[in-house]
Amino acid sequence: MAGVATMPVAASSTRFLLLSLLLLSSPAVAVVRARVTALIVFGDSTVDAGNNNAVPTAVRSNFPPYGRDFPGGRATGRFCNGRVATDFYSEAFGLRPFVPAYLDPAYGMRDFAVGVCFASAGSGLDAATAGVFSVIPLSKQVDYFRDYKARLAEHLGAAEARAVVADAVFAISIGTNDFIENYFALTTARFLEFTVGDYTDFLIGLARSFLVELYGLGARKIGFTGLGAMGCLPIERGRRVMLCIEEYNAAARSFNAKLRAMVDELTGSLPGAQFRVAEVYDFFTGILQNPSSYGFVKVARGCCGTGLYEMGYTCSEWDALTCADANRYVFWDAVHPTERANKIIAEYLMNTTFSHFL
Numbered sequence: 492m493a494g495v496a497t498m499p500v501a502a503s504s505t506r507f508l509l510l511s512l513l514l515l516s517s518p519a520v521a522v523v524r525a526r527v528t529a530l531i532v533f534g535d536s537t538v539d540a541g542n543n544n545a546v547p548t549a550v551r552s553n554f555p556p557y558g559r560d561f562p563g564g565r566a567t568g569r570f571c572n573g574r575v576a577t578d579f580y581s582e583a584f585g586l587r588p589f590v591p592a593y594l595d596p597a598y599g600m601r602d603f604a605v606g607v608c609f610a611s612a613g614s615g616l617d618a619a620t621a622g623v624f625s626v627i628p629l630s631k632q633v634d635y636f637r638d639y640k641a642r643l644a645e646h647l648g649a650a651e652a653r654a655v656v657a658d659a660v661f662a663i664s665i666g667t668n669d670f671i672e673n674y675f676a677l678t679t680a681r682f683l684e685f686t687v688g689d690y691t692d693f694l695i696g697l698a699r700s701f702l703v704e705l706y707g708l709g710a711r712k713i714g715f716t717g718l719g720a721m722g723c724l725p726i727e728r729g730r731r732v733m734l735c736i737e738e739y740n741a742a743a744r745s746f747n748a749k750l751r752a753m754v755d756e757l758t759g760s761l762p763g764a765q766f767r768v769a770e771v772y773d774f775f776t777g778i779l780q781n782p783s784s785y786g787f788v789k790v791a792r793g794c795c796g797t798g799l800y801e802m803g804y805t806c807s808e809w810d811a812l813t814c815a816d817a818n819r820y821v822f823w824d825a826v827h828p829t830e831r832a833n834k835i836i837a838e839y840l841m842n843t844t845f846s847h848f849l
Contacts, residue, residue, distance in 0.1 A: 527849065533610055549803065607639060
């Protein structure tokens with residue numbers, strides 16, 4: 492996967508100097524001073540930067556109107572009109588304004604040395620979830636990370652590569668698809684095998700194994716984003732007379748509580764581990780309940796098409812109906828936030844969670 496480094500970054504010990512950046516002129520996040528070497532991303536469509544472009548799946552977004560507000564107006568494969576939350580984290584850490592996808596041939600190790608995304612839209616903690624749309628399962632994302640580590644050692648030398656991984660921040664955003672694409676959608680046999688509570692426990696066990704595996708591979712600073720109010724996604728509201736599905740939201744809250752307990756337990760048992768849950772549920776629910784306070788007008792529908800079911804290729808097919816000003820909308824399509832919503836969420840989580848890694 493050799494690529495052309497479009498934004499060369501010095502691969503030297505200067506990576507360990509204190510860096511500072513004013514995050515997007517926002518009063519919510521002041522100057523950030525970081526000893527963060529890289530941002531390494533795992534997860535699903537909330538953070539996929541374009542890895543699915545290289546996968547034979549229908550879950551893609553590398554076409555208009557996606558990316559219309561991304562620098563250069565490029566549809567990169569992000570499920571958004573512009574940047575996603577991890578892009579804003581990277582910029583806040585003083586690294587670069589976006590995190591490239593590992594499978595994007597336009598980038599090489601000089602780029603990936605300071606930020607890389609292994610996420611795949613449609614993936615989940617449960618391998619069965621990734622199988623629904625034939626996307627990259629979490630186990631394969633970890634395999635790519637192993638490959639990345641080997642390439643990083645060749646690029647920087649073994650000692651500096653280890654230092655980069657040790658001082659990198661790992662951002663994980665995954666779990667929603669396990670419920671809305673798998674368990675509640677009845678697309679696999681999981682709903683027959685587990686109660687909702689038992690399935691949640693099963694997912695937490697998978698998350699624990701994943702974190703332990705990353706720790707064994709050198710990760711020390713990990714932020715795991717909790718689930719949002721997935722019952723209030725436009726695609727779910729559209730099925731319930733525009734009302735949020737409380738059963739789905741209750742599952743998210745239960746998952747988050749169990750995730751917190753598991754992460755706290757691991758942090759106390761693994762030497763040097765700095766694991767934190769990025770609590771997003773209450774904050775995001777606050778945006779949905781009081782959108783005008785954040786400058787939003789539309790919360791129940793996405794900007795793309797009718798805003799109730801379009802995502803991916805259907806978003807492109809109904810492009811003529813896509814709204815003119817995405818900044819007024821919380822959601823870009825029927826599932827994913829707009830760039831502006833991502834920015835607001837990222838600023839909040841940077842303050843409450845990711846700043847603790849500095």
